[in-house]
Amino acid sequence: MGICGKDLIKDGWFSERGALWPGQAMSLEVTEVLYSGRSDFQDLLVFTNPTYGTVLVLDGVIQVTTRDEFAYQEMIAHLPLYAHPNPVDVLVIGGGDGGVLREVLKHPSVRRAVLVEIDAAVVEVSKRFLPALAAGYDDPRVEVIIADGAAYMEDHANAYDVIITDSSDPIGPAEVLFQPPFYAAMARCLRAGGLACCQGECMWLHLGLIRPLLTACRRVFPTVGYAYTAVPTYPSGQIGFVVCAKAAGATPAVSARSPPPDVQARLQYYSPAVHRAAFVLPEFARRAVEGEGEETPAAGGDKKEDP
Incomplete structure (x- = not known):
C-alpha cells in the first residue's frame, strides 16, 4: 500500500527519510495536518509548519513548502524559457502543484501551456x-491533461518550444521520467530550436x-x-536541473532574453x-558531470542503477 505520511509524524514532528538520502533526515514541526490521503x-x-x-x-x-518553493519553480521554468528566444507552446510534465505553470505564464509570448499530470489528486489537493x-x-x-507524460509526448511530435519535467525522485510513479525512452520522446516532441529542462x-x-x-x-x-539551485527543505538543501537543447551549438547557460522590469x-x-551562475558547478560536481575521473564515495552517495 506504500508509505502513509501521517505515520511519519512523531511527537508533533514530520521526518523525511528515504533510500535516496541514507543516513540523514529532514524534520519539520507540524502545526496542523490539513490533509492526509x-x-x-x-x-x-x-501540513503547516511555523x-x-x-x-x-x-x-x-x-515536494513544496510555501516559504522556499520559488527557488525551485522559478529556476526549473525560467532556465529553459529565457534561454529560448520566443517560447509560444510550452509543455509541463508533472508539476501538479501548479508552481511551474505559474512561472510559465509570466512569459507573454506563451500562448499555450499544457500540463500533463498523472495524478489528478495532486492537482485537486494543491488547488485547495x-x-x-x-x-x-x-x-x-x-x-x-490527466495522463502519462511519456505517452502524451509520443503522440505529439514537433509540438512544443519548451518542455519542463517537474518530477519527484526516480521511485514510484515518477520512475519512468528518468528512463532513456522518456528523453527520446522529449526530443521528438520538441520543435527545432526547442529546449527541455528536467x-x-x-x-x-x-x-x-x-x-x-x-x-x-x-x-x-x-x-x-x-x-x-538552493532549496532549504530538499535533501542537502540543493537540487539540480538538466537543460537540453535540440540545436547543436546552443548556449542554454546564457539567457536569450531578460525579464521585463515588471x-x-x-x-x-x-x-x-x-541564470549564468547556476551552470557554474563546484569542482567535484563539474568533474563528475563532465566525466572527468570517478566521483569520490562522499560525493557519489548511493550507487543506483543507470536510469
Missing part, C-alpha cells in the same frame, strides 16, 4: 491547500544517478547542461545573472 498512485500529506508555511509531501518526500501556486490553473492559456537530483547525494542521466540525455540531444520585480530568485 492516498490516491491511485501515492500517499499525499499536507517556519516554512504549508508543506506538500508525496510518499513521505517533501496551495492556492498561491495553483492560481495559474484559471488562466485561459492553460490546458490540464529535475536533476542533488549533486551532494546523487552523482551516481546524475552521470548516467546526463549520458542518456546526450544520446538524443546535441547540447546538454547541468545547473542547480516581471523581474515579481521574481524572488531568478535573474539573468543567476
Whole structure:
C-alpha cells in the first residue's frame, strides 16, 4: 500500500527519510495536518509548519513548502524559457502543484501551456491547500491533461518550444521520467530550436544517478547542461536541473532574453545573472558531470542503477 505520511509524524514532528538520502533526515514541526490521503498512485500529506508555511509531501518526500518553493519553480521554468528566444507552446510534465505553470505564464509570448499530470489528486489537493501556486490553473492559456507524460509526448511530435519535467525522485510513479525512452520522446516532441529542462537530483547525494542521466540525455540531444539551485527543505538543501537543447551549438547557460522590469520585480530568485551562475558547478560536481575521473564515495552517495 506504500508509505502513509501521517505515520511519519512523531511527537508533533514530520521526518523525511528515504533510500535516496541514507543516513540523514529532514524534520519539520507540524502545526496542523490539513490533509492526509492516498490516491491511485501515492500517499499525499499536507501540513503547516511555523517556519516554512504549508508543506506538500508525496510518499513521505517533501515536494513544496510555501516559504522556499520559488527557488525551485522559478529556476526549473525560467532556465529553459529565457534561454529560448520566443517560447509560444510550452509543455509541463508533472508539476501538479501548479508552481511551474505559474512561472510559465509570466512569459507573454506563451500562448499555450499544457500540463500533463498523472495524478489528478495532486492537482485537486494543491488547488485547495496551495492556492498561491495553483492560481495559474484559471488562466485561459492553460490546458490540464490527466495522463502519462511519456505517452502524451509520443503522440505529439514537433509540438512544443519548451518542455519542463517537474518530477519527484526516480521511485514510484515518477520512475519512468528518468528512463532513456522518456528523453527520446522529449526530443521528438520538441520543435527545432526547442529546449527541455528536467529535475536533476542533488549533486551532494546523487552523482551516481546524475552521470548516467546526463549520458542518456546526450544520446538524443546535441547540447546538454547541468545547473542547480538552493532549496532549504530538499535533501542537502540543493537540487539540480538538466537543460537540453535540440540545436547543436546552443548556449542554454546564457539567457536569450531578460525579464521585463515588471516581471523581474515579481521574481524572488531568478535573474539573468543567476541564470549564468547556476551552470557554474563546484569542482567535484563539474568533474563528475563532465566525466572527468570517478566521483569520490562522499560525493557519489548511493550507487543506483543507470536510469
